[in-house]
Amino acid sequence: MKNIAAGFAALLLSACATFPDISQGRSPCQMEPGGWCAFVREAAVDAFPYALAATNAYTGDEDLFEKPGRVLQRVPRIPIAEGDADKGFDYQIFNQYERGSGANADRKPVARIIAFRGTDMKSLADIFYGTLRDDQIELALRYYEAEKSRLGTDVPWVVTGHSLGGALATEVSVAHPEVQAYMFNTSPFYRSEVRANALKRVVFNERGEVLRRFARSVEPPAANVYTINCEPRKGGLAKHAVRPLADCITWIAAYDSTDAHEVVKANGITKPFVECGQEDQNHPGPGFRPTGPCVHNSLRREEQSQRGRSR
Numbered sequence: 001m002k003n004i005a006a007g008f009a010a011l012l013l014s015a016c017a018t019f020p021d022i023s024q025g026r027s028p029c030q031m032e033p034g035g036w037c038a039f040v041r042e043a044a045v046d047a048f049p050y051a052l053a054a055t056n057a058y059t060g061d062e063d064l065f066e067k068p069g070r071v072l073q074r075v076p077r078i079p080i081a082e083g084d085a086d087k088g089f090d091y092q093i094f095n096q097y098e099r100g101s102g103a104n105a106d107r108k109p110v111a112r113i114i115a116f117r118g119t120d121m122k123s124l125a126d127i128f129y130g131t132l133r134d135d136q137i138e139l140a141l142r143y144y145e146a147e148k149s150r151l152g153t154d155v156p157w158v159v160t161g162h163s164l165g166g167a168l169a170t171e172v173s174v175a176h177p178e179v180q181a182y183m184f185n186t187s188p189f190y191r192s193e194v195r196a197n198a199l200k201r202v203v204f205n206e207r208g209e210v211l212r213r214f215a216r217s218v219e220p221p222a223a224n225v226y227t228i229n230c231e232p233r234k235g236g237l238a239k240h241a242v243r244p245l246a247d248c249i250t251w252i253a254a255y256d257s258t259d260a261h262e263v264v265k266a267n268g269i270t271k272p273f274v275e276c277g278q279e280d281q282n283h284p285g286p287g288f289r290p291t292g293p294c295v296h297n298s299l300r301r302e303e304q305s306q307r308g309r310s311r
Helices: 002-013 038-056 125-132 135-151 164-175 242-253 258-266 297-310
Strands: 072-075 091-097 109-116 157-162 180-184 201-206 224-228
Touching: 038 072, 038 091, 038 109, 038 157, 038 180, 038 201, 038 224, 038 242, 038 258, 091 135, 109 135, 109 164, 125 135, 125 164, 135 157, 135 164, 157 164, 164 180, 164 201, 180 242, 201 242, 224 242, 242 258
Parallel strands: 109 157, 157 180, 180 201, 201 224
Antiparallel strands: 072 091, 091 109
8 A cells, every 4th residue: 555655646746647547446445435546536526527518519419418417507609610610620618617506596607618529420521620630720729719708717718528629628728728628538639748737637538448549659648647447348439439438427426526416316327337336226425435345347247257267
């Protein structure tokens, strides 16, 4: 345990970190809620509103959060010019409200979120203008500046996105060091790399998702990076989807956040397979403290398989 503590200390003192993947059943966190380490739960509480926003940037899709909770409210955005839309570019704007009880009318807005949409697989425009060329980067910077001029800076701006949207959020964060950025299963195909404001960027990736195969060939992003293992049974392409990752982050956050727990219940979010317990298990909510070790299902099945082979 002393070695683990020393490792955490070194990470916290560095400019940014790729946090150790000790959030699962082989970790020293088996006596914590759901088996998720405290630093993962804390990061999830911070990030889940942006995971919801990154998901709901895909307007028109079937797997959006119909009830994103009291912490988010969509607001009208600038209409996207036809020529810009033809390049696959899209985004949404949300107000983020302070945590706690009460309706949005009783809460204060604490941030304004611009959520860039990731690749729309219905068209090749995103791949051409967003990955092979820099057109969408220039559009993201231009529309961010236009929205900031339109809506003001009375509250801080936050940028977020999934996949290609994460790369666009990275670019805006690099160009505007004051902006906090949250990326989910982010694309490694961004052109900028600035470490001066790395602590203002957070990345959540699902272990084994498809874009990480490409990311191995480039330097890790200048950000605090969390890798979580929510669904080990799925392939890399299925793991890349944003909604399952947002569900898992929100489920983890719900151990410490009433707002996240309300989103879990309102949207029928189910327990991540990797977590211990029955698949139809309801979330116990904030304040839950386990009375025994949480042995994750993926590890439990592996042990059962090993026992079967040894007979």
